[in-house]
Amino acid sequence: MVCSSMGLASGRKQFQNRSARLRAPRKGYILQHASSAYGYVKPSVCIADRLLYSRLPLKNATVLYKRIHGKEWHYMHRFKNLPAHTALSLLIAYAIPSFCQTAYAQAADESAAASDTKAVLVTGSRIPRASKEGPTSVTVITGEDIEKQGYRNVFDALSSQTQNTGMTQGADFGNTFTPAANTISLRGLGPNHTLILLNGRRIADYPVAYDGSVNFVNLANIPSALVDRIEILNSGASAVYGSDAIAGVVNIITKKQVSGIDFNIKAGGTQHGGGSNQRIQLTGGGSSGNLSGVFGVELSRTQPVWSRQRDFMSSTSSDGTAPTRILSRQNVDSGKYVDPGATCSQLGNLFYDSVVRVQSKSGAYCGSGKAQPAFWTTMTQNESENLFGSLSYQLGAKTEVFSDLMLGFNATQNNTRGPSWTSEAVGNSYFFNQNSGANESWSRRISPEEIGAATRYNRKWNDVAANLTVGIRGDIPSTSSWNYEAAYNISAYTSRKTTPLLLNSVDSFFLGPRLGYDADGVAIYAPDPSRLSQPLTPAQFNSITGEAISRDKSWTQTLSLSANGELFNLPAGPVRLAAVTEFGSQGFSNTPDPQINQGVFYNQAAANGASGSRQRYALGTELNIPILKQLVATVAGRYDEYSFAGRNDGKFTYNTGLEFRPAKTLLFRGNYATSFRAPDMNYIYSSTTRGYYSSTTDYYRCQQAGQPLAGCDYNNYSPGANYIQTGSKDLKSENGKSWSYGAVWSPSSNFDISADFWRIQIDNLVTNLDPDTILHNEANCRNGELDPNSPTCVDALRRVQRNPANAIFNPNAIQNILVNPINAAQERTSGLDISGKWRIKAGGAGDFLLKANYTKVLSHHYKQFSDDPDTDELNSLTNADWGSKVNASVTWLRDKWTSTVQVTRYGSLPNADQTARVSPFALVNLSASYQISPQASISLIVNNVFNSVKQDNSAGWPYYPVGNYNPYGRQGWVEFNYHFGS
The missing domain is CATH 2.40.170.20 (TonB-dependent receptor, beta-barrel domain)
Structure with missing residues (x-):
């Protein structure tokens, strides 16, 4: 039902009797031409009624309105030809302008007869107008x-x-x-x-x-x-x-x-x-006097959907991609993994019974295709x-x-990510293993079974x-x-x-006590490898987590x-x-x-x-x-x-x-x-502010490795590079x-x-x-496509901080992008x-x-x-x-x-x-x-x-x-x- 409030020409003192024969409404329909049931009223007054929201049959019904003069504004109403089983309630209120706008906008959405409606406010203007359609849609x-x-x-x-x-x-x-x-x-x-x-x-x-x-x-x-x-x-x-x-x-x-x-x-x-x-909703209202x-x-309440609950994304390996590393020991000097042997079988029941020994070009490690889906909502x-x-x-x-x-x-x-640990991550991500006499980097992902449930994280x-x-x-x-x-x-x-x-005590949990530093500042440990391959209990996980x-x-x-x-x-x-x-x-x-x-x-x-x-x-x-x-x-x-x-x-x-x-x-x-x-x-x-991008493409390392972008190991890798903003x-x-x-x-x-x-x-x-633009420019400056002395190159090379080219671990990897x-x-x-x-x-x-x-x-x-x-x-x-x-x-x-x-x-x-x-x-x-x-x-x-x-x-x-x-x-x-x- 259309409300006649907010009409700027509506200064009349008399309110004429109006009536309208109503067509049979159905749910979702606005009664047509109902505005003729209303006369002009004061600008700040709006007449509305329950018929607007009713789903009841009203065919051939007639509604009459009339203003009664006096100190206060009152209205009387009368209905004719209402079906006997229909109970109607007419709500008559002095409504605020936005309500008048409400009534109009709903009616206008179903009727193009703009001339039948009175002026109301519509978003985009502070002047009431008689049509929803204005100079802007x-x-x-x-x-x-x-x-x-x-x-x-x-x-x-x-x-x-x-x-x-x-x-x-x-x-x-x-x-x-x-x-x-x-x-x-x-x-x-x-x-x-x-x-x-x-x-x-x-x-x-x-x-x-x-x-x-x-x-x-x-x-x-x-x-x-x-x-x-x-x-x-x-x-x-x-x-x-x-x-x-x-x-x-x-x-x-x-x-x-x-x-x-x-x-x-x-x-x-x-x-x-x-x-x-x-979801439960309860809405109501009414009036008493003025x-x-x-x-x-x-x-409302919504339970999560986990990636593992959708077959097509329940494993990262379904397209032939190598399983995610769950346990690895890497000799930093040679770049090769230390073969875990039968160790992977000790972790086989983790990540929903999916941990296996994986042979890669850099050696063997324990991996699972369900490591990421297990912790991703x-x-x-x-x-x-x-x-x-x-x-x-x-x-x-x-x-x-x-x-x-x-x-x-x-x-x-x-x-979006379960708990994981890399040795000495705050340093070089590797340590000197006193037992093996080599610089090593250890890593371990912790499974839902070890912490009680994925929701624990x-x-x-x-x-x-x-x-x-x-x-x-x-x-x-x-x-x-x-x-x-x-x-x-x-x-x-x-x-x-x-x-x-994870707490800062996690290094000692897996590696034992730090024994000092060598001449190059590398931390020294004498770790027990069984600590890495032994499944954790929820109590042990709680002891290293805050x-x-x-x-x-x-x-x-x-x-x-x-x-x-x-x-x-x-x-x-x-x-x-x-x-x-x-x-x-x-x-x-x-x-x-x-x-x-x-x-x-x-x-x-x-x-x-x-x-x-x-x-x-x-x-x-x-x-x-x-x-x-x-x-x-x-x-x-x-x-x-x-x-x-x-x-x-x-x-x-x-x-x-x-x-x-x-x-x-x-x-x-x-x-x-x-x-x-x-x-x-x-x-x-x-x-x-320090953070990381969801994904990054390192164009320079792709060029350095001679790999086309589509198959590059550094294309769109996730999580992406760190930034400082x-x-x-x-x-x-x-x-x-x-x-x-x-x-x-x-x-x-x-x-x-x-x-x-x-x-x-x-x-x-x-x-x-834009970090992608910065990395594009940096790569082109390094390969000579752009003048290394140009302002663009000077700026790009300054913004990308990398590991040294002779770094033992991850040479030339991006440390930070300055934005x-x-x-x-x-x-x-x-x-x-x-x-x-x-x-x-x-x-x-x-x-x-x-x-x-x-x-x-x-x-x-x-x-x-x-x-x-x-x-x-x-x-x-x-x-x-x-x-x-x-x-x-x-x-x-x-x-x-x-x-x-x-x-x-x-x-x-x-x-x-x-x-x-x-x-x-x-x-x-x-x-x-x-x-x-x-x-x-x-x-x-x-x-x-x-x-x-x-x-x-x-x-x-x-x-x-x-x-x-x-x-x-x-x-x-x-x-x-x-x-x-x-």
């Missing part, structure tokens, strides 16, 4: 879409959208800095170039930087039970929202009006084992509790106070996220169309990470004041203006466990904490100008200034848009916007610009189609120096978005709703320095983003049945070996629901109906494109809903 995902299209949560729904063409490292990625978080990458520009809002307001970043570099918002903590809808603005919008809104804006809008209590329970799992999950409220609770374990509450109180006909509170508690566990995160908003809104006195809102919002995120680590606990937090707060209304009238209509001023601040801190720097743990580099904060203020304005009845212009401008690290950085951005409607069924639109992004605080305040307080803001143009054709309320071309460019891009952020790069991309929907009424066969969305990236170029040639990222074999994406669905509704088939097709990707492309891939989801009674329904949901897994064997285990797809296979759930109350 907006994609809407309803809370019901999340369920019926098979999405597990808010992140799933967003990541499946066609605009999300970028690959991201999420909770199920594996080796990553942020395995307890999920994010998206609109247009393939990275998670830090998409602004994420909750009810139109900023929320705190995840306190640990994505990929160790950029700040982002964690989407794993948004409970789907509380989502009314999600709006995605498909263009830059810094002139409206400020920093970060370069690739687009995602606005997650929670429910504001609920009548009664809704209970939902959902349970399921994967066909091939692991991943069982359960007070109304909504509450929600969501509890491809779906993280998670338990979460999310709470939400919203209250509003009507002080009078013109004023309302409101507040929202959301709390989230998340406990996450994952595992899980990393754990305990996160708490909180968002609070309080405010007041209403009409500005002595005006007929102006209203205001003043609000304060604060958001905070804390994360406690627990990491199991836990490091790090604490991270982030926060943001904003005080805002906004107003909108009519300035004056033109022949084509009123000129409308919106203005906003904001004051805010944000900060973060990363605090590592002090035991790391005290030398408590084995082979741990020094860990330095980091923290910082910054303040900002902003002034913005926006105009909506009806030049002609058919032509409307939008102009917005905003100035933001940030204060950090002892300096100020300001930026003015602007936005212009045109809407031309030569006919009621046709819209031509265009938009040009400038945007910016303040430097990530992690880039600014990061202290010296430092921040920079001299970074400047990024500058962006975007433009788009397109058309929308809606010949009837049952059909519409739109097409939009878009282009986005970022200049002065803040980026860490730091710079303002140098440019990135630009362009593409095409096409979307459409078609409703078909098939009489007794029911109704069908067809939807489709398509995104095609036409170009994507990047260059690190202004004088560098462009890199074609779209066709690059090192870029794992998709070049195209399609979403399509068919929903069938008949009587008490509703069913949806959802298909997502992903474009091609480079293979893991970066030598060719893997073919496109499609996933099919299915849901079916049955309305048992007016209060109860049951649903069956199946994801990946055809049990498809995209495999890629080109570069070995794990044999699938990690980060782009998942290896779960078919998943299924059963869901039950029940509504308490009228």
